[in-house]
Amino acid sequence: MTAHDIAPPLLTLRRLDEVEGWFFPADQFVFDWLLTHQYARGIRGDLLELGVYKGKSAILIGYHVMAGEQFTVCDLFDSDDAPDDPTADEMRVYYSTLTRQVFEANYLRFHRRLPTVVQSPSSAITDHVPERSCRFVHIDASHLYHHVRADIAAARHLLAEDGVVSLDDFRSPHTPGVAAATWEAILTAGLKPVMLTESKLYGTWGSPDTLRDALAAHLTTHPTLWGVTEDVAGHTLLRVHSR
Template structure:
């Protein structure tokens, strides 16, 4: 799917009709990560934790290949499951039975869910309960399901209302379970993470795409994160040189 079509669907059928929090910067980054994965031949299902009314899950549905499943986990206590499913399928009618919604409290999950194959996810969006223990539990339970080329997206990593999100990310990345995972890019709302060996690949692809003009590199943990849509941008050639230097 071309980005222009994805953006038009959101503008015409989602933005003013489905309540939620999914902004243009991340619509672009979701599309770009998906494009990079498809260009690289990276396959796998997609998954979202914390669906609400389905606003961001629609992007996963629109971008899914014909043989890929979209898994959606939520307690569905704020919005009935049927409402979220109807919103997603209205915009993604071709999904059909490939949309799998699972109701339950993720805070009680003590390991990766069995309905998803380990190493079976290429894209994971974590947007469920935002306190430190819950985010850490979600990271521990769901990142083992990522493929070696998969991406995990952590919502509200920079919102002062949710200080537990970045602290949980840091604890996870410094733990034995998460030492192979590192953040590689940041929007104004979300942090994008992948396996260490893929960090430079995703960063270089984002820079050379030319789709995001305002970017810079920031030291985070023991690596660098590509700050997207920053107020202090660096020229693309400078960014590429910095990536080459390590």
């Protein structure tokens, strides 16, 4: 079976719009394309999401979990478990209607079984997921610099060769800490940017060229997205834009 065989039907994707969250069409396309592309090229490994909220991105990732692969999600779910006061404040302002039950009910509207749910600060994730086991890590939890920096270090530890990390909110006005941690990892910690959308930057500690060029070629026939490459600080990355 290939990932294409289990790609979500259009009806399912329409229902994904009914799930509250911050996971936009360009990234829905890139996740779907990337996870399918990895599988088609024999890249196997586990999937991990840090920061699930009500499950919008986790539900799509869940369609790409293949036989023998594990999908783990990590979230605080409750401001009482926040590791510090700024995180508790952020939870109360942005995520006041979040509960683990809401996430699980949403996920089970789309899938028969839940992923492994780790209810804890993302700083504990390396206690739950084996080193070098993952092909994809989505970092979408805290927006604070020191937490995102630690999440990126955890992703590096958990990703297998040619695994990909996706960093949400790497350029939003309200998340300068994510921007700082992202570009710091690129400039000083060996993270190679592959592509970016308005919301997310995708990178690898493996080889970026084949992946970037394959997506660039694919986008030449896409009806609503287009791509252009740009050299930035010694890296060639693909900018993905909507028409």
